[in-house]
Amino acid sequence: MSSSCEKEILKLRKQIDNKLEKLFTGRQPQSLYEPSSYILEGGGKRLRPLLLMLAYKTVKGNVTGVINAAVAVELLHNFTLVHDDIMDNSDKRRGRVTIHKKYNLSTAILTGDNLLAIAYKYLIKDCGNDANRIVDTFTNGVVEVCEGQSLDKDFETNNSVTLKQYFKMIEKKTAALLETSTSIGAQLANATEPEIKALTLFGRYLGIAFQIQDDLLDVFASEVDFGKFIGGDIVEGKKTFLLLSAVETARGKDLNKLKLLIKNKGVDKKLVNDYKEIYLRLGIIEKAKDEVKKYIGKALKQLEIFDEQKSLALVNLTNSLIDRNY
Secondary structure: OOHHHHHHHHHHHHHHHHHHHOOOOOOOOHHHHHHHHHHHHOOOOOHHHHHHHHHHHHHHOOOOOOHHHHHHHHHHHHHHHHHHHHHHOOOEEOOEEOHHHHOOHHHHHHHHHHHHHHHHHHHHHOOHHHHHHHHHHHHHHHHHHHHHHHHHHHHOOOOOOOHHHHHHHHHHHHHHHHHHHHHHHHHHOOOOHHHHHHHHHHHHHHHHHHHHHHHHHHHHOOHHHHOOOOOHHHHHOOOOHHHHHHHHHOOHHHHHHHHHHHHOOOOOHHHHHHHHHHHHHOOHHHHHHHHHHHHHHHHHHHHHHOOHHHHHHHHHHHHHHHOOOO
């Protein structure tokens, strides 16, 4: 990433963090707003608000008057994380204890609901005269994420999930929110219909690449960087790009091992390396990396209709995601 783009992204991230830091100051009851602040203090890449702001810049050439909308998509994202952690009974998120473990289940449910409601309040602050369309886009994003999560939960009891089904699921569960962010950024900038379509597709393709990269990182990242146990998807028997690609490719003993993993809905932690070796042996890691590059390429292709200088920061942010380690 160029130093000027890196500085710009850091500056925007700082603006987002500063806004989030003060979001719940003085609000009561503390039993609701303390856990709401806790989830936001956990850090994160702030990818979705950054995408909204940089999509706006790609059209307008600057970033002004969209901080509330940027905060809204980050709140929506954190709503999904709180509820995902409840459904998965996760112990950690970003290296910290999850809300339902730190507080209790009821508090976590309320926290998620409240984050979503407040997201709408902040979104509307920046909508101007095009509120109906922007709120509709945002709401469609919420629905798609819920549908994606439901499909992902269905996968837990389906032992014959295909890669085609996997892609449909991640388009909804992961890509939809990135797509929502870039689409709203374009709409707030009063973009033309072709520009809105291009930035919407950009977000979708980037989201697909992002999820496959996430599947890779779960198996091959550093636990310190990733903030949670490495190999968790294998232990839980999650139907990731890696596992489903391996099932399509494997034969003999390797295939039997993979089918056993799926049938038993996971394996003991001590067997994680055995499955990592299968992935390496079958070339699944390279296949996943190629798939990430393919979708990053498709995303960047959508930006070719824009002024190169205006879209530079968005291009740089996109390319940096290929090399991320968390």
